[in-house]
Amino acid sequence: MGSVRKASAWLGLVDDNDDERYYDDDNYAEGQDSGDAWxxxxxxxxxxxxxxxxxxxxxxxxxxxxxxxxxxxxxxxxxxxxxxxxxxxxxxxxxxxxxxxxxxxxxxxxxxxxxxxxxxxxxPANTEIVSGEAPGRQTGGFFNQS
CATH class of the missing domain: 3.30.110.150 (SepF-like protein)
Structure with missing residues (x-):
């Protein structure tokens, strides 16, 4: 584990219990394909x-x-x-x-x-966008006080 990573773990910014598995190249040799890691x-x-x-x-x-x-x-x-x-x-x-x-x-x-x-x-092409406007809403309705 690097010194910055150790300091971060000491400050509680990262978990120090399992961070080695992300940085070891040995994990890929144990059968994990690098395409699976993202x-x-x-x-x-x-x-x-x-x-x-x-x-x-x-x-x-x-x-x-x-x-x-x-x-x-x-x-x-x-x-x-x-x-x-x-x-x-x-x-x-x-x-x-x-x-x-x-x-x-x-x-x-x-x-x-x-x-x-x-x-x-x-x-995407198979998605329909539904407007939030109520159908048939009139612009000069009851609440229009102008």
Whole structure:
């Protein structure tokens, strides 16, 4: 265990009981395939396995730079609707991510919709977006006091 890792364990920032298995190359020699090991990016959140089985998953991604666009593409390619929050990005990089997302949705026959300022929803081709507006709502109704 490295000195930084030991200090982090001493401060209680990380668990020190099983961290060696992540850094030893011997684990791969014991029959574990390196393709099975993957790390979840804390900026990407996806619903649980139960939701995956029923097809009710939505991914949320808050990218820091354009490099995070790959994660967006992988989720969307798997048929998962993705909410992209670009509020933490520089405007130039945010524009590149929106351009990438537009091309991604066009190529996979999905849709892209702006939800709020710098927040977008990407939906695959087999997903229907249901509006929150009540059907047949009149604009000049009872509560309009103008």
């Amino acid at each position: 790390v979840t990016d804390p900026r990407v959140k996806v619903a649980s396995e139960t939701a995956e089985e029923t097809g009710r998953r939505i991914g949320t991604v808050t990218p820091d730079s354009f490099r995070d666009a790959r994660g967006i593409g992988e989720l969307f390619r798997d048929g998962v609707p993705v909410i992209i929050n670009l509020t933490a990005m520089e405007p130039a990089d945010a524009k590149r991510v929106v351009d990438f997302a537009a091309g991604l949705t066009f190529g996979l026959r999905g849709t892209i919709e702006r939800v709020a300022t710098r927040v977008f929803l990407l939906t």
